[in-house]
Amino acid sequence: MPSERLLDACxxxxxxxxxxxxxxxxxxxxxxxxxxxxxxxxWSREHRHKLVLKVDTTVESPSVPSVTGVWRxxxxxxxxxxxxxxxxxxxxxDPRVLIxxxxxxxxxxxxxxxxxxxxxx
Amino acid sequence: MAVExxxxxxxxxxxxxxxxxxxxxxxxxxxxxxxxxxxxxxxxAPYRSAAPGVITxxxxxxxxxxxxxxxxxLTFGLACCAIEMMSTYMANHDLDRMGIVTxxxxxxxxxxxxxxxxxxxxxxxxxxxxxxxxxxxxxxxMGSCATNGGPYYRSYSVVMGVDHIVPVDVYIPGCPPRPExxxxxxxxxxDKIQHDxxxxxxxxxxxxxxxxxxxxxxxxxxxxxxxxxxEAAGA
Numbered sequence: 001m002p003s004e005r006l007l008d009a010c011x012x013x014x015x016x017x018x019x020x021x022x023x024x025x026x027x028x029x030x031x032x033x034x035x036x037x038x039x040x041x042x043w044s045r046e047h048r049h050k051l052v053l054k055v056d057t058t059v060e061s062p063s064v065p066s067v068t069g070v071w072r073x074x075x076x077x078x079x080x081x082x083x084x085x086x087x088x089x090x091x092x093x094d095p096r097v098l099i100x101x102x103x104x105x106x107x108x109x110x111x112x113x114x115x116x117x118x119x120x121x
Numbered sequence: 122m123a124v125e126x127x128x129x130x131x132x133x134x135x136x137x138x139x140x141x142x143x144x145x146x147x148x149x150x151x152x153x154x155x156x157x158x159x160x161x162x163x164x165x166a167p168y169r170s171a172a173p174g175v176i177t178x179x180x181x182x183x184x185x186x187x188x189x190x191x192x193x194x195l196t197f198g199l200a201c202c203a204i205e206m207m208s209t210y211m212a213n214h215d216l217d218r219m220g221i222v223t224x225x226x227x228x229x230x231x232x233x234x235x236x237x238x239x240x241x242x243x244x245x246x247x248x249x250x251x252x253x254x255x256x257x258x259x260x261x262x263m264g265s266c267a268t269n270g271g272p273y274y275r276s277y278s279v280v281m282g283v284d285h286i287v288p289v290d291v292y293i294p295g296c297p298p299r300p301e302x303x304x305x306x307x308x309x310x311x312d313k314i315q316h317d318x319x320x321x322x323x324x325x326x327x328x329x330x331x332x333x334x335x336x337x338x339x340x341x342x343x344x345x346x347x348x349x350x351x352e353a354a355g356a
Contacts, residue, residue, distance in 0.1 A: 100278070101242040108277045115277070 003055050003064045010070045013042060013051065020046045024067070027077035029085040031111050036062045036087055057087065066091035084109030185318030188231065188257065189311040195230040195250060196223040199237025202264040202297040206236045209300035221307060227253040232310065233287070234303075238266040238273060239280040251287045259314070261306055262289045265296045272296070288330035 001009065013021040021042035030037040040053040057064050066089040067074045078089040079098035086107040089095065097104070106113055198206055210216050210223060224230050227250045239247060251260070262283050265271030273279035283289060290313055293306040317326060 106277075113277070 007065050010067050014070050020044045024071035024073050029081040038064050063088040181318040181322050185315050189314040191220040192232045193224040193230050195227050195233045196225045202236035205297045209303045214300040230254050232259045234261045235267040235283045236263040239283045240278050244280050244286050248286050259290045260287050261291045263293045268292045284330045288327040
């Protein structure tokens with residue numbers, strides 16, 4: 001799904017009484033090297049059904065609108081995705097570093113991160 | 122006589138290896154009732170006849186005896202080693218019988234047991250805790266992570282051994298070490314305290330360490346330095 005329509009789709013998924021996805025179970029980022037993919041796992045407590053939503057974004061400037069306005073629980077998921085993969089989530093209320101420390105350079109979740117010749121105290 | 126060729130008997134065991142040398146636990150290190158260790162024949166003192174049964178000892182030895190038998194570890198754990206550490210504190214491997222009582226504040230603690238993986242985000246709080254502990258203080262690196270990074274060697278987020286941050290007295294191998302290993306490490310630390318009292322007097326020499334992880338040395342000093350520069354910028 002294109003990222004422009006993500007917020008509309010999420011609002012519909014949340015509000016529609018026949019869908020009623022009121023719980024974001026997991027938000028993860030996948031590095032396919034030619035693109036990044038943000039995956040949303042949704043769950044409806046009322047209907048007890050689930051849905052997986054996938055959004056592609058580019059490697060050059062990865063950016064997906066934040067869904068914290070729809071599901072508040074996306075807050076730390078998106079901060080983690082930004083720490084490890086460098087995906088921007090415009091609209092996030094608190095885009096600070098969550099997992100890594102300040103001034104960390106690079107994104108260790110990416111496949112291009114130099115794991116094996118990483119040497120620093 | 123052979124006794125006169127010896128050094129003045131101001132120690133109980135004249136041969137004391139350095140702290141860096143491997144040594145076996147030696148029962149002669151504990152203060153014997155009379156100094157009967159081999160090679161150490163004390164000259165007969167006048168008070169022996171005046172007050173029989175009186176034992177003399179150096180003040181450093183007595184202080185070390187008191188210190189090593191009431192080691193209070195700072196209560197904190199970082200990873201799975203802390204589970205083993207907790208079970209060591211529990212009734213099965215009772216550490217209370219050695220006088221080792223956990224204490225939840227660095228201000229009254231003697232020994233810091235670094236139990237677990239030291240991630241870089243945790244480096245500065247650990248250094249701060251260490252500097253808040255009063256002298257004399259000792260550090261035990263428990264497990265392979267705290268020793269040299271262990272399975273996270275060259276990871277982007279893990280410090281390659283806690284001796285990059287604080288001087289370490291005793292390293293305990295294992296992943297995680299069994300409670301018996303931790304107890305052995307604590308006994309080694311007790312030996313080391315007694316050794317250091319013999320060798321260095323009242324001073325507590327910290328082992329050399331690679332303090333290259335955190336720039337600027339003391340975290341506390343850096344904190345005051347930042348405020349000073351802030352005031353200078355404000356002025």
